[in-house]
Amino acid sequence: MAIISVSNVEKIYNPDTIPVHALKQVNLEIQKGEFTAIVGPSGSGKTTLLNCIGGLDTVSSGTIHIKNIDLTNLTDKELIKFRLNHIGFVFQAYNLIPVLTALENVAFILQLQGKSTKEAHSLAKQMLDSVGLSERIHNRPAQLSGGQQQRVAVARALASQPDYVLADEPTANLDSESASKLLDIMERLNAEQGVTFLFSTHDERVIRRAKRVVTLRDGAISSDANQ
Amino acid sequence: MTIQLGWKNIWRNPVRSIVVISAVVIGVWAAIFISALSNGLTSHYLSSQLDTYIGHAAISTQAFWDERTSEHIIPNEQLAPVIKALERDSLVKSLTPITIAEGMIASATYSSGVQIRGIDIASDTTCFNTHTFLTEGSYLGESYKNQIVLGEKLAKKLNVKLRSKVVLTFQQIDGSISSAAFRVGGIIKTPNSAMDQMRVIVKQTDLQQLLGNATAVHEWSIFLNDAKAVNTWIPTYKQDLQGDLAIESWLEKAPELAYIENSMDLYLYIFMGIIVLALVLGIVNTMLMAILERTRELGMLMAIGMPRMKVFNMIISETITLSCIGAPLGLFLAWSSLKLMGKHGLDLSAFADGLAAYGMSSVVYPDLKMEYLITISVLIFVASLLAALYPALKAIKLKPLEAIRLH
Ligand SMILES: Nc1ncnc2c1ncn2[C@@H]1O[C@H](COP(=O)(O)OP(=O)(O)OP(=O)(O)O)[C@@H](O)[C@H]1O
Ligand SMILES: [Mg+2]
Secondary structure, eight states: OOSEEEEEEEEEESTTSSOEEEEEEEEEEEOTTOEEEEEOSTTSSHHHHHHHHTTSSOOSEEEEEETTEEGGGOOHHHHHHHHHHHEEEEOSSOOSOTTSOHHHHHHHHHHHTTOOHHHHHHHHHHHHHHTTOGGGTTOOGGGSOHHHHHHHHHHHHHHTOOSEEEEESTTTTSOHHHHHHHHHHHHHHHHHHOOOEEEEOOOHHHHHHOSEEEEEETTEEEEEEEO | OHHHHHHHHHTTSHHHHHHHHHHHHHHHHHHHHHHHHHHHHHHHHHHHHIIIIIOSEEEEEHHHHHHOOTTOOOOHHHHHHHHHHHHHOTTEEEEEEEEEEEEEEEOSSOEEEEEEEEEOHHHHHHHOOGGGGEEEEOSSOSSSSSEEEEEHHHHHHHTOOTTOEEEEEEEOTTSOEEEEEEEEEEEEOOSOHHHHHHEEEEEHHHHHHHHTOTTOOOEEEEEESOGGGHHHHHHHHHHHOOTTEEEEEHHHHOHHHHHHHHHHHHHHHHHHHHHHHHHHHHHHHHHHHHHHHTHHHHHHHHHTTOOHHHHHHHHHHHHHHHHHHHHHHHHHHHHHHHHHHHHHOEEOGGGHHHHHTTTOOSEEOOOOOHHHHHHHHHHHHHHHHHHHHHHHHHHHTOOHHHHHHOO
């Protein structure tokens, strides 16, 4: 069974004023362990699709099932809880809490899930190890490079043991070396731990490393290929 | 965890946090200090009025109070048992009989209407403190007959000095007008210079003789150990007094003093209200700024799954922490500055002449009422809670997506 199944999703922004048809009849299934890039020109609907799949935005019609839960039926409060326990997020920027150290940032989400500080810290440490940041766990975001910050964000996204990780242009603010290092880590986690990644990108070098590429054009899927 | 995060957030902009803390400190300090000071001023004013001019209670005939003429003397035999009872009363500190005549004082160059008070020195000095304001001469302690004590201002107007002669003119008890020469034996300067011009002091025996009745008394002034106890103390005596005799407390004799006390309470509460309001606005404003700056971060927190309730608690805890640091500091500051001032008093002598016109003396001691202290503490705490509420509500109304999208 697919982890994510998007059926006939339509998204229209501002339906009452200046309607923007951002997603048109999108159908998409993501299986556990996939490593998928969503690509397409600017304005094609990548962010919109990821937001809908992430339970951050509502669809205008159609359904989004995560396993057998229909996201479109959840209340705002249920969605927050769902995101906490089922989805990992990596944003393009402004990802971390500036007053907390790398360790505390990762531990924070575990504490939100109800784990004790001690347990959260030891798990967070493991996660930071696996993204190659064991040396920097007591640094605050401002003391880390952009690439290191994104790796902390990946560690946090994975720490909560989500069903899948969503990343909207995670490398957009990184130089190519940091970007490729981040991709290395994501690939390894995907290969070793079977973590499901779904990310959008403009970057050709990132696209080349995806196992599956879904192309959006004007809000509709124009191609979907394994590579 | 949210409280920890809140605590860390406070120190991301230390200057701003210190501004909020200082605002709380200054607010608490000002509210407490100023209320203690104005309390000190009122009670100081009150006691100086009572001790020098009014007394705590007085017995007289109703007719004397209504008409102020010297024919309405107290029937001494009728009052005697009451005086006995007063002398035995443990709440009563002291009492003194006064003979009073309204009349004129004249020198070669000036004349003026005055109240002539014939006092019994021995008991008067255990009641009133007028004698402590003597600046020249003696307080009716000379050996000659018909000596008079005048206020400094009045002496100046009459253009008289110690040992000068003045003439008092007043109505005798039988209605005929009589004049007598008096010699200035002493000059006083009480805090209330207006009062000094309105009354002169002579020996009771001298006045009684001139009035034509050797036992004439118009008023008994009574001092209690505690002026504030007068309301509970007075009713039994009110019942006991027969005929035209009546007793009045200082609250009845000088309702304006009671009014000052009450209205001071009101002013203080208004004043505190203003301070608290300013504090609330300051806190709300600062916290709103703090939240505005963190919009994206708060959006991210809610996006990754931080419940709104926790975001709410975090913001509240940030604000409350600031006031919980500020309030005790303010209390401490207020306490120490009051302590310091309690030792030396606040010397208003630079304004003493101005104040004297209103009957105040120049050194004031602050007097903090427990009632105010509690009210202020509770007010500030409630106010900072309320001030925390609005920014926190604002924060949880953020839509995570819109907050993240902001650039
Ligand atoms: N909040 C919004 N209100 C109105 N229109 C929107 C909103 N968000 C996105 N759109 C519109 O929806 C369409 C899809 O936008 P989206 O951000 O999903 O594109 P994208 O593929 O992520 O683009 P980019 O590569 O530039 O990030 C665009 O036409 C955009 O203008
Ligand atoms: Mg986008």
